[in-house]
Amino acid sequence: MSGDGLGPGRRTPAFVISGHTMALAVVRALGENGVPVAVLHWDARDTAHSSKYAVADIRIPSPLKDEEAFVAAIARHARRFGRPVVMPASDESVVAVSRNKERLSESCLVAAPDWHVTERFIEKSRTYALAEANGVPCPRTMVPHGLEEAESQAESIGFPLLLKPSEGHLYYERFKRKMVRAADMAALRTAYTEAADAGLSVTVQEIIPGTDSSVVNYNSYTWGGRPVAEFTARQLRKAPPAFGSPRVARSERIPGVIEPGRKILAAMGFAGFSCTEFKQDSRDGTYKLMEVNGRHNLSGLLAVRCGLNFPLIQYRHLAEGELPDTTNFCSGVYWTDFFRDLGYSLAFLRTERHSPADYVRPYALRQCDAIFDPHDLKPFWTRLRFLTGSAAGSARKNLAGRIGVAVAASDR
Numbered sequence: 001m002s003g004d005g006l007g008p009g010r011r012t013p014a015f016v017i018s019g020h021t022m023a024l025a026v027v028r029a030l031g032e033n034g035v036p037v038a039v040l041h042w043d044a045r046d047t048a049h050s051s052k053y054a055v056a057d058i059r060i061p062s063p064l065k066d067e068e069a070f071v072a073a074i075a076r077h078a079r080r081f082g083r084p085v086v087m088p089a090s091d092e093s094v095v096a097v098s099r100n101k102e103r104l105s106e107s108c109l110v111a112a113p114d115w116h117v118t119e120r121f122i123e124k125s126r127t128y129a130l131a132e133a134n135g136v137p138c139p140r141t142m143v144p145h146g147l148e149e150a151e152s153q154a155e156s157i158g159f160p161l162l163l164k165p166s167e168g169h170l171y172y173e174r175f176k177r178k179m180v181r182a183a184d185m186a187a188l189r190t191a192y193t194e195a196a197d198a199g200l201s202v203t204v205q206e207i208i209p210g211t212d213s214s215v216v217n218y219n220s221y222t223w224g225g226r227p228v229a230e231f232t233a234r235q236l237r238k239a240p241p242a243f244g245s246p247r248v249a250r251s252e253r254i255p256g257v258i259e260p261g262r263k264i265l266a267a268m269g270f271a272g273f274s275c276t277e278f279k280q281d282s283r284d285g286t287y288k289l290m291e292v293n294g295r296h297n298l299s300g301l302l303a304v305r306c307g308l309n310f311p312l313i314q315y316r317h318l319a320e321g322e323l324p325d326t327t328n329f330c331s332g333v334y335w336t337d338f339f340r341d342l343g344y345s346l347a348f349l350r351t352e353r354h355s356p357a358d359y360v361r362p363y364a365l366r367q368c369d370a371i372f373d374p375h376d377l378k379p380f381w382t383r384l385r386f387l388t389g390s391a392a393g394s395a396r397k398n399l400a401g402r403i404g405v406a407v408a409a410s411d412r
Helices: 021-031 067-081 091-099 115-122 124-133 147-157 168-175 185-197 255-268 300-305 310-320 338-347 356-364 378-393 399-409
Strands: 014-017 037-041 054-059 085-088 161-165 180-182 202-206 215-223 226-239 245-251 272-280 287-293 334-336 367-369
Touching (some): 014 021, 085 310, 124 202, 124 287, 147 185, 180 185, 185 202, 226 300, 226 338, 245 300, 255 287, 334 356, 338 378
Parallel strands (some): 014 037, 014 085, 334 367
Antiparallel strands (some): 215 272, 245 334
């Protein structure tokens, strides 16, 4: 552990668990408002702990490798600092914290749903079943129990299709990808067999047609069965294109996702912060549910810069009993992840077909960046050193390939 500005007598501290881009947004959102923040992390690619707003940098075991040691470490450090607000910022950490919420609540204020709720959004098969049962539009999705059944379901849905993991964080940890686009039966068999051999369950899902910009976010803080703060944004470029996570987004009022977003969260019995993702089907204009994230999202800093500071809302609610009621936010603000945008833009320059103005616009207008902040530069240099090292170690000959490989290695 390095640094220690969390002594008694100060404002209730926050423990941000995991240190990737999601966590950095949380650290800045809280630290800029005077909340003492400790970053508890385990991954060498982390950057959040290098922020000037992190007053303590604590290494803990990975929840995927040793969940018991992970939980014990949080509890041990929490007892030193007087019931901190524990805010997991990745799927693997929210799973471990939620599953052990009762135990951690003895020493912490836990900003994670109860486990029976977490299961409903972590296991995508449950999410889609819940959506169908409650009238929330979603892609046609089937859960195979064996290769033969997967083949039959694929024939029913038609190619190309997606083979999506039921538990995305476990699949990503194993294969370093979110899903597989299967163009034919051979690709489906290969992807299914790989997942089965790794002990991971998958779903067979139709591809919803539409561009990257047809994907939108509905962020909300829900309590007592009602949303107390809501925010919507449009994803403009993804990493990788089509089926990746956002690398450029823009705040925008999107009324069409408010009702289905509220409906799926109510069906889950969800309370707290969530980011729900929809994709507008180009065939009929319907917004269809892609996933529910029960933790702060990759582009979470965008809402903060638009006037809805969800990490601070969550902190004040749990630590100070203050619950706001607002949906006011600025539209037309861009969020970028410069490193990922540069890498993927170079790697997919010929296939994405964006105009030069499309590439420049997010940087020329009002925007915030996931990593770069002139008032908090160390995370930028930390990320740059990691990417430079990864690119230098790559055997690829062309620059775009080297940058793409490096960015993919830190793509969280």
